[in-house]
Amino acid sequence: MRPTALDWSIDNCTIARTMEILGERWTVVVLREVFNGVRRFDQMRDRTGVPRQVLTNRLTMLVERGLLRRHPYQEPGERQRYEYRLTGKGLDLWPVLVALLQWGDAYCADPDGPPLNVVHRDCDAEVGVVLRCAAGHDLTSPREALPRPGPGARRRQPIS
Amino acid sequence: MRPTALDWSIDNCTIARTMEILGERWTVVVLREVFNGVRRFDQMRDRTGVPRQVLTNRLTMLVERGLLRRHPYQEPGERQRYEYRLTGKGLDLWPVLVALLQWGDAYCADPDGPPLNVVHRDCDAEVGVVLRCAAGHDLTSPREALPRPGPGARRRQPIS
Numbered sequence A, B: 001m002r003p004t005a006l007d008w009s010i011d012n013c014t015i016a017r018t019m020e021i022l023g024e025r026w027t028v029v030v031l032r033e034v035f036n037g038v039r040r041f042d043q044m045r046d047r048t049g050v051p052r053q054v055l056t057n058r059l060t061m062l063v064e065r066g067l068l069r070r071h072p073y074q075e076p077g078e079r080q081r082y083e084y085r086l087t088g089k090g091l092d093l094w095p096v097l098v099a100l101l102q103w104g105d106a107y108c109a110d111p112d113g114p115p116l117n118v119v120h121r122d123c124d125a126e127v128g129v130v131l132r133c134a135a136g137h138d139l140t141s142p143r144e145a146l147p148r149p150g151p152g153a154r155r156r157q158p159i160s
Helices: A013-021 A029-036 A041-048 A053-063 A094-107 B013-023 B027-035 B041-048 B054-066 B092-109
Strands: A068-071 A080-086 A116-120 A127-133 A145-149 B068-073 B081-086 B116-120 B127-133 B143-149
Touching: A013 A029, A013 B027, A013 B081, A013 B092, A029 A041, A029 A053, A029 B013, A041 A080, A053 A068, A053 A080, A053 B013, A053 B054, A080 B081, A094 A116, A094 A127, A094 B013, A094 B092, A094 B127, A127 B027, A127 B092, A145 B092, B013 B027, B027 B081, B027 B092, B041 B054, B041 B081, B054 B068, B054 B081, B092 B116, B092 B127, B116 B127
Parallel strands: none
Antiparallel strands: A068 A080, A116 B143, A127 B127, A145 B116, B068 B081
């Protein structure tokens, strides 16, 4: 009856570490904007209503963490400014965003349906995430998967 | 140059709504525990160190939102207690957790590697998320996908 997970430490859990980045309010909204091509501070401000200082902080954090990079641009007659682009590390969050969208569309949409579809450029069919193992098998349920201690697994003092 | 996303409202964005649930500190940690078979309050407390009142609040929220359900159990000589199990709605978050794990393993693991692997029960190969369209094509890059206004898309007043 006692779950084996209790034998293992969560100190180096990579889900928790990822949520330290994504769990901060507005962070995912900012990433969503950049994925949607909204790259400039004033455009993000205008569309999201994120308070100016909060948006500055989030963008700075995402640059420091290596998810976004600053890219200079200059409109005619204005000073040089920076827009924000995804790095490779940031682009790799794409499956996370699609997974969030898919769940949100299923459970959080208004009765008229979700506001956004993501479609395959080549065939226009809707895009979603699926689970697949490295041997190429699709999984249809969490019950087909097993947790295993990884190379960085650390034992913890079990409760009595 | 002006991103077309700016024409559309974000008021009913389902990613933002999902993050209202998952973005609260500890929520994903609690879900991770239940996915790992750690279903009881004291076990979660012991392994995660989440403060008692916070854990109570998160569990209550997750039950109210329909992601977890309470299931009674009774150890010999003790009073009846409740453990927490995933509902169908909760189980459907599995791809989100695997996507978070996959990104975290790539970018947030310690040098000795991630503490947990998720493997396919049938063949032992590691499990990850992949993007696929409804017509069955795998996508290897966000650039192969396009955002489209969905049925619930609402126009907004564009900035000048």
